[in-house]
Amino acid sequence: MSVVPILQALLLLTLANGAPVVAKKVFGSRFALPLDAGALLFDGRPVFGTSKTVRGILASVVATAIGAALLGLHYELGSLVAIVAMAGDLFASFLKRRLNLPSSSQAIGLDQVPESLFPLLACRVALSLSYADIFVAVWIFFVGELAISRILYILRVRDQPY
Template identity: 55%
Template sequence: MEATPMQPWPIAQMLILLALANGTPVFAKKILDGRFSRPIDGGLRFFDGRPLFGSSKTIRGALLAILMTTAGAPLIGLDWKIGVLVGILAMIGDLLSSFIKRRLGMASSSQASGLDQFPECLLPVLACRGALALTLLDILAIVLLFFVGEVLLSRLLFRFGLRDRPY
């Protein structure tokens, strides 16, 4: 049996959409400051008395992330529905990370390497694997590149004052 080669363009397409989904809230926070920054959880607390997600997860960030991935998908040759799917699932993954971090007693916007990257990357990638004909090797490459890219880009954005703290 012959090994299936990695597919650079579908890998790049997923990384671009993931960057849009995860970068848009960061830029929106800097551009819009505190405007329109209502927390998704509305200040609700879970049974443990801790915030459901935390104040840094805003409706503004989630909506803009979904809009940007929806608009970005056709620009890189994908159906807009793929953009919607990536945006929604990246935000669900991000919320899942925040939910878990709150249960672990970590403060909002605190860092948890791996937990901060994998759910928001893996959920959309797995959902799009059929539409983009992603192989297991492609998926592993996307997850690894996203993780490394997020860490490196985070430090760069911090250095330029666009991010409050680096990963």
């Protein structure tokens, strides 16, 4: 198991997934353009929902690129992690809308696994991660996000305690 690459990956994942939450807190409803522009699919449900915004994607990419550079990694790697993490998050949101779950609702596993597994697979070679490392990192991210989310809720950074 490679401890340093796992830690680097976890820091990048935390930035990628945390930046949209912080941006929402900082900017409120400003710049909160829904990524799906309010479009509905054939099932009458939103593509992603109102909580998935252009602001969140941009915040994720910028913060994670800067974070990667500060870790001594290429900013492109940080951008890749952010883009793929956001793709995983959008995938989960798309599935949750199809399951008729409300925007920002909790779906344990679906809310954590795609946004950590997808980017880890995408940057596996760049970070020299084995598949065992990826498994460990996804597990740590899963447990950590559930724990940190509650703390952020208590601190009023998050709107919901998951």
